[in-house]
Amino acid sequence: MNADGQLVKRAIGGEDQAFVEIMQSHKVDLYKTAIAYLKNSDEALEAIQEVTYRAYKSIHQVRNSAYVKTWLIRIMINYCNDQLKKKKREVLGEEILQVQGISEDHSGLEIKDAMEDLDERSREILTLKYFHDLKIKEIAASMQCPEGTVKTWLNKALKALKGKLEEKGGN
Template identity: 65%
Template sequence: MQAYKVDLYKTAIAYLRNQDDAIEALQEVTYRAYKNIRMVKEATYIKTWLIRIMINYCNDQLKRNKQIVINDEIIVTHGIFENYTEMELRDAMQDLDERSREILMMKYFHDLKIKEIALVLECPEGTVKTWLNKALKELRKRIDGSGEGWTNHV
């Protein structure tokens, strides 16, 4: 848990946008992880398993509070949309479906590989690639109305 504490905290902050809520989330996820540690099939994927628990917890909290929160730093940090303001990205990402936001977050905020995302989402790698491509196109479309030809910058 100590090794992934920062990643889990960043995930919680990205979703919940409140330091107190993020700390509470970290405590709850730590409890859940220790309680269900036997469910981890391969130790090499412990990080993805923990992040998935955190994402699920945060989504539950957001649904409970009826808030829609996205991480506007995800893509800005990685320079994918250098010419767009955080406000444009925030508005565009709020319109995306939950799965698209999660995939973008895992890929660009947590730097997870396609294989790791597939393990978290329990689906084939090809499906993750398709969903990621679709999410990126949809985000671009919402930002500038095109959605064409920009994925080469990723």
Template identity: 65%
Template sequence: MAADERLVKKAIKGDDSAFLQLIELYKIDLYKTALSFLRNEEEALEAVQEVTYRAYKNRKSVKEPSYFKTWLLRIMINYCNDQLKKQKRVILNDEILNMQGAAESHTKIELKDAMQGLDDRSREILTLKYFHELKIKEIAETLQCPEGTVKTWLNKALKALREKLEGNGGDLHV
């Protein structure tokens, strides 16, 4: 059994020290996730605090210790999506722009416009795949759905992004 799984089991049983060690272990991942969604350092830090509180409050609901990180990221994604809905803001990852090789500012603007036109799930899938570099299996665990569904959603998200870029006269290849 991995050391972090032992910590998870202790945390579930009420060991506050173990829970804090786990948060310390995953705080960078939580922060990166929040920052990629919220695009604001202060809001991302606030999100980490809120998600830490929510995770602490609900730590006994973790069923599988090996999926603790996935469970934490799911809480963060849900929190960020709720915040974005409240603020009616649209997310965009500069990292996705860079990974797609969009170096020129007009191309970045085209990609930003195209990303804004995507639904929440498509942006979420693209974020997990290209910003967090998660594998299909990991995305499926995070979103609690079959791998085939993730593949379908990813293909649809990429197709929708491609169509929006081509519709804007963009020459960016996704």
């Protein structure tokens, strides 16, 4: 087991300093995720505080220490989706989706608008895959479903995104 794995094991065992070190090492990824969803630095900082609290309360639920980053990002995405539902708006960050054949033909704004029209699961899978560079295996572990299911959902999400872009008058 690597040093990160030992750190996670210590945090699961109740060692507060180990938990703090885990949160420190993943704070940039959590902040980027929060900004991508909430588009507001104050709200993103508040989201990090809330996710830190939620993660602290449920660190014992981490089953595989290798997926702690995925687990934390999943908590952040769930929190952000909850916040967006409260505001009755669903948006994704300003980042451009780097998918072959999509980003070349459409502006970032077009992609962002099209992603807002997708269902929550599709947005989540595209975000995990293309914004956080997670592998199918990691996404499957975080969503607690088979890898084949994630591949199917990812394929459907990409087709839906392309369809939305074509509806909006793209190539």
